[in-house]
Amino acid sequence: MGAGFQCFNDDGVVQIDADWRCQALTRAGGFGASPNLQALSVNGSNPLIFFRSDGRIHLTDRRQSGSTFTFYFYAQQAGGVFYVFDWSDEQTNVGFQVFDGNGALVFDAGQKYLRVAGMETLTANYTGSSSFRSMPGRLLAFLGSGLAFDYYSDQIDINMYDVNRSFSYLTGGNGGYYVNQAVDNYNSSVALDGGSSAMCLIADVTNYPTNR
Structure with a gap:
């Protein structure tokens, strides 16, 4: 700058x-487990949605109509919590604030902001564990991008488990996260995401509200 x-x-x-x-x-x-496609609509500028769940999440689409964005996803195995992050003009009027040259709010000390804890690259046409990292005592959520999700042929899933909740048998893994990329049915000569690796963005949501 x-x-x-x-x-x-x-x-x-x-x-x-x-x-x-x-x-x-x-x-x-919160959201529940369901065999049916679920939809979540939010108003905003350019929202990102992160999930915490003990089961697989199939994020199939994000559609925009004006300032309304609708996310479509499947959560067959278990429910969980979603977190939506976006540019916000809401002012808490408590503590430190920063504005840009046009007067738009950049930072407000009273807000809960997106805290990136990590980013993992997931290999196309791969089944198995992608990574594990220890972050003791932290709650984490994930956003997967760059994947060709195809629920009906069950091509690919991404799930991220909190080790404390789902993989507690992993020695020394308390508070860490485990990203799993599972491919059930695919043509091994064609990368599912069009040839490039997918990304999984990890957010630290420790002490963030789960109902807002």
Whole structure:
């Protein structure tokens, strides 16, 4: 940036930049297990949805109509919690605030912002464990992108389990996460996501509300 406020952590990574708006938690809630396609509609600018669940999540589509975004997903095995992050103009009027040159809210100390805990690359046409990382005492949610989800042929699933809840038998894994990429039916000569690797973004949602 040419001029304006910046804030860095101890490792020199930028945390707040007046030229880049932070994405705040705008909605959170629960969802149940169902064999049917579920839909969640939110109003916003460019929302991202993260999931916590003890089962597989099939995120099939995100459709936009004006300022309304609808996410479609399957959650057959178990319910869970969703977290929606988006640019927000909501001001808590408590604590530190940063605005950009046009007066748009960049950061508000009273908001809960997207905290990226990690990013994993998932190999196309692969079945098995992708990664494990220990983050003791943290609650994590995930967003999968870049995949050709095809529920009806059951081609690919991504699931991320909290080790404390679902994989507690893993030695030394308390509080970590385990990303699993399962491919059930595919043509091994064709990458499911069009040839590129998919990404799984991990967010730290510790102490974030689950009903908003």
